[in-house]
Amino acid sequence: MYIYDLPYLEQRECCNILDENNLWVELATVHMKFDEDTIKVIKRKSQSGKSPTEFLFTLWGNQNHTVIELFMLLKQMEKYNVMEILKKFVMPKYHILIKPVACSSKEIENVNSSRHTAPNVNLEQSVKILNVSRMDMNREVEISRENNESSVGEILNPKPRFQPVHYSRQTFSDISSVVESAGVIPQIPYEDLQRSTDNWNRFAILGKGGFGTVFKGTWKCTEVAIKRMEQKEDNPESHNEQMKQSITELRWLNACRHDNILPVYGYSIDGPQPCLVYQYMPGGCLEHRLRVRDIAKVLTWPVRQSIAIGSARGLQFLHTNTDKPLIHGDIKSANILLDRNDIPRIGDFGLAREGPQSNYTKISKIHGTRPYLPDEFLRGKKFSTKVDTYSFGVVLFEIATGLASYSEKRTNKFLRDHIVDYEGDIMELKDPRAAGGDVFCFRRLIDIGKLCVNRKAKDRPEMVEVFKALEKII
Numbered sequence: 001m002y003i004y005d006l007p008y009l010e011q012r013e014c015c016n017i018l019d020e021n022n023l024w025v026e027l028a029t030v031h032m033k034f035d036e037d038t039i040k041v042i043k044r045k046s047q048s049g050k051s052p053t054e055f056l057f058t059l060w061g062n063q064n065h066t067v068i069e070l071f072m073l074l075k076q077m078e079k080y081n082v083m084e085i086l087k088k089f090v091m092p093k094y095h096i097l098i099k100p101v102a103c104s105s106k107e108i109e110n111v112n113s114s115r116h117t118a119p120n121v122n123l124e125q126s127v128k129i130l131n132v133s134r135m136d137m138n139r140e141v142e143i144s145r146e147n148n149e150s151s152v153g154e155i156l157n158p159k160p161r162f163q164p165v166h167y168s169r170q171t172f173s174d175i176s177s178v179v180e181s182a183g184v185i186p187q188i189p190y191e192d193l194q195r196s197t198d199n200w201n202r203f204a205i206l207g208k209g210g211f212g213t214v215f216k217g218t219w220k221c222t223e224v225a226i227k228r229m230e231q232k233e234d235n236p237e238s239h240n241e242q243m244k245q246s247i248t249e250l251r252w253l254n255a256c257r258h259d260n261i262l263p264v265y266g267y268s269i270d271g272p273q274p275c276l277v278y279q280y281m282p283g284g285c286l287e288h289r290l291r292v293r294d295i296a297k298v299l300t301w302p303v304r305q306s307i308a309i310g311s312a313r314g315l316q317f318l319h320t321n322t323d324k325p326l327i328h329g330d331i332k333s334a335n336i337l338l339d340r341n342d343i344p345r346i347g348d349f350g351l352a353r354e355g356p357q358s359n360y361t362k363i364s365k366i367h368g369t370r371p372y373l374p375d376e377f378l379r380g381k382k383f384s385t386k387v388d389t390y391s392f393g394v395v396l397f398e399i400a401t402g403l404a405s406y407s408e409k410r411t412n413k414f415l416r417d418h419i420v421d422y423e424g425d426i427m428e429l430k431d432p433r434a435a436g437g438d439v440f441c442f443r444r445l446i447d448i449g450k451l452c453v454n455r456k457a458k459d460r461p462e463m464v465e466v467f468k469a470l471e472k473i474i
């Protein structure tokens, strides 16, 4: 559960405690590592009577941090009363951390000594969780040829998040392929982007992905979203992969212009970090929109339907626009962005590649996001338009139910299995918060989704058929 998903009442209670005696300052500086300038801004904001902790939570939450991470930080601060409030949002195995007084040193010893045998909580585990981002939980599968089978399990395990390190200018200046791939897309001076984001101001952060941070900026009197790539660790392989994907993204975004595809405005390679500049999407990503807390912002059924149709339109365009279909390879709700009218735009083309007209092509490396990937791709490395169809089916399930594509809390952790194997009345899974629709829309989204996630690729429809079926709902 993300920080921004915390229910209002519980968040309020935590804020009240942490506001007192400025406890939030220790949390922000020592544990969340915010700098002095940020603390000053928070203090200034709170002068108008607002809770500084609430503001801190918003900032930190925007970086996709989770409740369990906060829980661990509070443990370090020994703020057990706040942990009590958050207890119901973290897995029971972590509850033991709240009771240091009742828990004797012997008990703690026992917990730690049982780490090899019991899947219970231990402090080492807890620390690891602190370093895990949502993206690592839920994305970036990379399985090498050698360890294909065993890695399928591995990819569910979170990878640590690393501190960003700056690139050297040299690394990028000699990547002529960037310029080549960009085609007519203009190169933008890094300094312009720095200015447009008020020197990469924390408050301009829109979100974080596997490869970097996305900032909101104003460039040439136009609102833009700037993805600033941050190198993970001193890891040349990850760096190369990052560059490869950026070049791929530029190449395809340059080639594909469509109402349902995210427009790219430019790129920058003359600064310490390369950047991609996109049209700003005020509606944010579909994944977040499906989980908003503010009931006024919950997507209605007609809007959900039009998002499903628009995304299918964009995807079938990619598959049919040229002789060889362009397969996106990473379709998921996080990669569908919404404009101010909630029109969906498919983004993140870093894993896109051309595929065969029919049948499949064998690839050497698997990338993508596990809950959205079919078996023939994960195990057999078979890449085809039907991989996108499968991923899109999972997105339809998310739209219909508002549930996450992957959740530890469900018996069937993957949403695909949760829906397909559901034994009760499927209507129980209808997102109860969505208004303005009838049962028919929910059922059709589920039925079409089920066709898309068929185990056998050949039994899945092409995206153009999916689009037509969705249009018929209206």
Ligand SMILES: Nc1ncnc2c1ncn2[C@@H]1O[C@H](COP(=O)(O)OP(=O)(O)OP(=O)(O)O)[C@@H](O)[C@H]1O
Pocket: 135, 139, 206, 207, 208, 209, 210, 211, 212, 213, 214, 225, 227, 262, 278, 279, 280, 281, 282, 284, 285, 288, 334, 335, 337, 347, 348
């Ligand atoms: N054009 C945009 N307009 C508005 N917000 C955006 C835009 N592009 C990205 N964002 C925000 O930034 C967040 C991070 O985007 P990014 O593409 O880096 O990561 P992701 O797709 O969520 O994850 P990953 O790239 O690791 O798969 C998104 O979730 C979204 O909230």
